[in-house]
Amino acid sequence: MTLRLTDAARRDWLRLARTEGIGPVSFRDLIHRYGEPSLALAALPDLARRSGRAAPPRIPGPAEADAELEQGARLGARLIAACEPEFPLGLAHLDPPPPLIWTLGDETLLHRPAVAVVGARVASAAGQRFARELAADLGRAGFVVVSGMARGIDGAAHEATLDSGAIAVLGGGVADIYPPQHADLHARIAARGLIVSESAPTYSATARDFPRRNRLIAGLARAVVVVEAEIRSGSLITARLAAEQGREVLAVPGSPLDPRAKGCNDLIRQGAAVCEGIDDVLRVLEGFRGFEAPPAPEFRPEPLAEREADALRERVAALLSPTPVSRDELIRASGAPAAHVLAALAELELAGRLEFTAGGAAASV
Incomplete structure (x- = not known):
């Protein structure tokens, strides 16, 4: 679905995206189900009641959405909805x-081929030099380099590509400078490159926001290169998400004596x-032909009667466990049409009875 939003529709799109209990999976299903964000917003109280939620979800009012839009406009940032x-x-x-995403800077970089370069915050001097040289070479070859503006490898990759194309993806809003010592780097990327975020423009990131940031880093890139990473690191999350998304994953081998090489060696x-x-x-990118327009939403059968929808929702809930399972597996196990199962999952998320991982798998809460 590609369309131009009116000002009112943009505000409603933002309100739905910021509604309590609505994540990317449920958002997509609600838009496909109702066609317009205003109709989805109107349906939410009844959906919450049917799914067993004690109270309706908090839906931001029009004034709250307008305040976020005005906040972005004052910064010179732009909101781009997934349908645009x-x-x-x-x-x-x-x-x-x-x-949706917020952008600050040169939006044309979003439409050029990109490679992500990520790695350890406490990086070795050799690792930082490798990241700078690789990023500079990628820039000369026509690639935009995407990273997360963290210390260490991320910062080195950004510094090397300010003239050729640098995209920084943030866990906080586009105006959230983290770490604070990257204030000057943030300003230079905003002026010469591009800053991207899913969050409201001045929102300050917390730990739970970085997996979402890592998912966007992988999603923007054709390949992800991990330069240095310990066994438990955000860079490995980015690599895993990239593999799940069908992107190429590369790792720089290192000495087994250096803990910062263990994550890369394990990836290999x-x-x-x-x-x-x-x-x-x-x-590894020789066979990559770029991204084509995503497929149109699948045909949606007529909605189920309320009693049938309630029964299916509880059947799907019974299939959930604390172990995340893919939506395809739930559809297969339920034996119901995909559209009806996705609608049931959206209602369960709205009721706070399940949560989705960054990769879209569902688990009971």
Whole structure:
């Protein structure tokens, strides 16, 4: 679905995206189900009641949405909804796509081929040098370099690509400078590159926001290169999400004596390509032809009667456990049409009875 939003529809799109209990999976299903954000907003109280929620979800009012839009406008930022033609195809192909993004800077970078370069915050001097050289080589080859504006590897990659194309994806809003010592880097990327975020423009990131940021980093890129990473690190989350999204994953091998190499070496054991320079990146991307327009939403059958919908919702809830399971598996196990199962999952998320992982799998709460 590609369309231009009116001012009123944009406000309602933002209100639905910021509604309590609505994540990207439920947002997408509600838009496909009702067609317009205003109709989805109107249906939410009844959906919440039917799904067993004690009280209706908190829906931001029109004034609250207008305040966020005005906040972005004062910063010179722009909101792009997932239905709009300017929305990057890489993010549109995510399952599910983010409902919206805020951008600050040169939006044309969203539509150029990109490679992500990520790695340790407490990076070695050698690792930072490798990241700078690889990022610079990628820029000369025509790629935009995407990273997360963290200390260490991320900062080195950004510094090397300010002239060729740098995209910084943030966990907080586009005006949230984290870490504080990157204030100057943030200003230079905003002026010469692009800053991207799903969050409200001045929102300050918390720990739970960084997996969402990592998902966007992977989604914008054709390949993700991990330069240094310990076994438990956000960079490995980015690599896992990239693999789930069908992107290429490369890792820079390192000494087994350095804890910062253990994550990369483990990725290679799991099948990631070895990266010793730009030639390795170009080799794995040889067969990549770019992103095409995402497929149109599947046909939606007539909604179920309330009693049937309630029964299916409880049947789907019984299939859930604390172990995340894919939506395809739930559809297969339920034996019901996909559209009806997705509607049941949206109602269960709205009721707070399940949560979705960053990769879109569902688990009981």
